[in-house]
Amino acid sequence: MRLLDLTFEDLKQVFAECYGKGPFLAAALYREFYKNLNPAAWQAPAIQASSGLAAKLARDLVFAPGTLVDEVRREGVVKFVTRLEDDQCIESVLLPMETHHTLCVSSQVGCRMGCRFCETARMGLVRQLSIEEIVGQVYTARRRYGGNVRNVVFMGMGEPFDNYDHVIQAVRVLSDQRGLDIAQRYITVSTAGRIDGIAKLARQGMPHLKLAVSLNAAEDNLRDRLMPLNRSAPLDRLQEALAAYPLKKGYDLMVAYVLMPGINDGDEQLAALTRWLAPLRAKVNLIPFNPGRSSANRPPTDAELERFRQQLIDAGVNVQKRAPRGRDLMAACGQLGGRLRCAGSGC
Ligand code: SF4
Numbered sequence: 546m547r548l549l550d551l552t553f554e555d556l557k558q559v560f561a562e563c564y565g566k567g568p569f570l571a572a573a574l575y576r577e578f579y580k581n582l583n584p585a586a587w588q589a590p591a592i593q594a595s596s597g598l599a600a601k602l603a604r605d606l607v608f609a610p611g612t613l614v615d616e617v618r619r620e621g622v623v624k625f626v627t628r629l630e631d632d633q634c635i636e637s638v639l640l641p642m643e644t645h646h647t648l649c650v651s652s653q654v655g656c657r658m659g660c661r662f663c664e665t666a667r668m669g670l671v672r673q674l675s676i677e678e679i680v681g682q683v684y685t686a687r688r689r690y691g692g693n694v695r696n697v698v699f700m701g702m703g704e705p706f707d708n709y710d711h712v713i714q715a716v717r718v719l720s721d722q723r724g725l726d727i728a729q730r731y732i733t734v735s736t737a738g739r740i741d742g743i744a745k746l747a748r749q750g751m752p753h754l755k756l757a758v759s760l761n762a763a764e765d766n767l768r769d770r771l772m773p774l775n776r777s778a779p780l781d782r783l784q785e786a787l788a789a790y791p792l793k794k795g796y797d798l799m800v801a802y803v804l805m806p807g808i809n810d811g812d813e814q815l816a817a818l819t820r821w822l823a824p825l826r827a828k829v830n831l832i833p834f835n836p837g838r839s840s841a842n843r844p845p846t847d848a849e850l851e852r853f854r855q856q857l858i859d860a861g862v863n864v865q866k867r868a869p870r871g872r873d874l875m876a877a878c879g880q881l882g883g884r885l886r887c888a889g890s891g892c
Pocket residue numbers: 656657658659660663664665666701702703704736737759879
C-alpha cells in the first residue's frame with residue numbers, strides 16, 4: 546500500500562477491506578503521514594495501541610517517492626532533483642512567493658511533445674510518473690522546505706494530459722483536506738494543447754482546478770514549427786476546445802506565451818495573438834524566453850518584453866508579466882531536464 550497514491554476515502558476503504566478497521570484508525574494513520582510528514586506513519590500512537598496493526602502496516606506500507614539527490618538555490622528559487630526507484634531523475638522547482646511557496650512539479654520523465662524551445666523535449670519521453678512520484682514531489686518539498694508549499698503547477702517535465710489518470714488522481718490526493726490540503730484552486734495543470742485532454746478535464750467535475758495552455762504562437766505555420774503538436778491539434782480546434790471549457794465565474798484560462806525575439810514578437814504575431822484570444826476569457830502569462838545550454842536564440846531584453854506587454858494591454862488583452870526568476874538555474878519554463886544530473890543514472 547502506497548499512501549502517496551491514496552485519498553483519505555481510498556484509505557478508509559483499504560482499512561475496512563484489508564484490516565477490518567474503521568475510519569478512526571485510518572484517520573490516525575493519514576494524519577501522521579500527511580500532517581506530521583512521517584513516512585513511518587504506523588508509529589502514530591493510536592496505531593500502536595491497536596493490537597497487531599502497527600506490525601502489519603510496517604510490513605505493507607511502501608514509501609518510494611524517490612530520493613532527493615541534488616539541489617541548487619539562487620535568489621530563493623530552489624531546483625531539486627529526485628532519483629526514482631529505477632534510477633531515472635526528475636526535477637521540481639520551488640518558487641518562494643510573499644506569503645507561500647509555489648512548487649512546479651513534473652508529470653513525466655522527459656516529454657514526447659518536442660517543443661523546439663524546451664530543454665525537456667531533448668530527452669524524449671522516457672516514462673510516465675506514477676501517482677506516488679507526482680505527489681511525492683510535494684511531500685518532499687513540504688518535508689525539506691517547510692509547510693508553506695501552497696500552490697502547485699504542473700509545468701515541470703512532461704505534458705500532464707499525456708499522463709492524465711495519474712495527474713488527476715494526484716490532484717485528488719494533493720487537495721485532500723485531511724492530507725496535504727492544497728485547494729484545487731491553487732493547482733494549475735498546464736498543457737501544450739492536448740485537445741482531448743482539455744475536453745476530458747472539462748467533463749472531470751473539478752471546476753476549481755486551473756487550466757493553463759502553453760501557446761507561444763497564434764499562427765499555425767509558426768506554431769507548427771515551435772510546437773509539433775500543433776500539426777494534429779491546430780489553433781482553431783484548440784480555441785474551440787478552450788471556448789467550450791466550463792470556466793467558473795471569476796476564473797480565467799491562463800495562456801502562456803514565451804516571448805522569443807525575432808520569432809514571435811513582431812506586429813503580425815501580436816495581431817494574430819490578439820485575434821485568437823478575442824473569444825476567450827483568458828489571461829496571458831508573458832514569459833521571457835530562457836535560453837537552454839545550446840540554444841542559438843537569445844532572451845528578450847526587458848525593453849522588448851515591456852513593449853510587447855504594453856502592446857497587448859493596448860489591444861485590450863488581460864496580461865501579466867512573469868519575472869524570469871530561476872533562469873540561472875535552468876529552472877524557468879521549458880528548461881527542466883538540463884543541467885543537474887544524478888550520479889550513475891541515465892537522466
Ligand atoms: S514545453 Fe512542455 S510539452 Fe513542450 S516539450 Fe517541453 S515539457 Fe513537453
